[in-house]
Amino acid sequence: MPIQLVVLGLFLIVVFYFDAFKSIIPNWLNLTGAFIGILLNIILYGLHGFVQSFGSAIICGLLLLLCYVIRAVGAGDVKLFFAIGAIAGDILFSLYSLMYSIVFAAIIGLLILIFTRTIFNQIFIGLVHIKESFQKRSLTPMEEFKKTKATTFPFIYAVIPGVAVAFYYMYIG
Numbered sequence: 403m404p405i406q407l408v409v410l411g412l413f414l415i416v417v418f419y420f421d422a423f424k425s426i427i428p429n430w431l432n433l434t435g436a437f438i439g440i441l442l443n444i445i446l447y448g449l450h451g452f453v454q455s456f457g458s459a460i461i462c463g464l465l466l467l468l469c470y471v472i473r474a475v476g477a478g479d480v481k482l483f484f485a486i487g488a489i490a491g492d493i494l495f496s497l498y499s500l501m502y503s504i505v506f507a508a509i510i511g512l513l514i515l516i517f518t519r520t521i522f523n524q525i526f527i528g529l530v531h532i533k534e535s536f537q538k539r540s541l542t543p544m545e546e547f548k549k550t551k552a553t554t555f556p557f558i559y560a561v562i563p564g565v566a567v568a569f570y571y572m573y574i575g
């Protein structure tokens with residue numbers, strides 16, 4: 403097992419603590435993770451490691467930045483995937499981790515809606531706000547919905563199983 407995945411696992415444990423219990427992923431933590439990831443990949447693979455690590459970080463960061471623009475994730479999550487990409491040093495692994503994390507986030511969100519028995523109410527209210535956004539040609543109604551009525555949870559709940567599934571399929575299965 404590559405040492406990067408051990409470091410990534412330890413990093414995610416620390417991030418879990420902050421995101422789950424304090425609802426924030428500190429900048430210093432993401433920056434430290436990214437720095438350690440890039441440095442580790444440089445030590446292990448030289449210039450090629452730097453290119454892979456930094457490229458993976460940039461691609462994951464930019465993809466999550468798009469999610470941030472539509473307010474699907476917070477800014478800490480963007481920086482989190484920048485750090486994940488840097489630590490993993492593998493673009494394919496990082497993209498699979500991102501993809502599986504988004505799938506797990508959808509599943510978790512759906513389960514929350516089902517078990518709180520608010521699924522149809524939330525869908526209806528969400529559709530009304532989408533309609534208002536189109537009518538007013540403004541994102542304000544959608545932003546209001548997300549702030550007041552949307553069901554949210556820490557993204558790390560989806561990231562950890564997403565990274566685990568990516569690890570399984572790339573290195574074990």
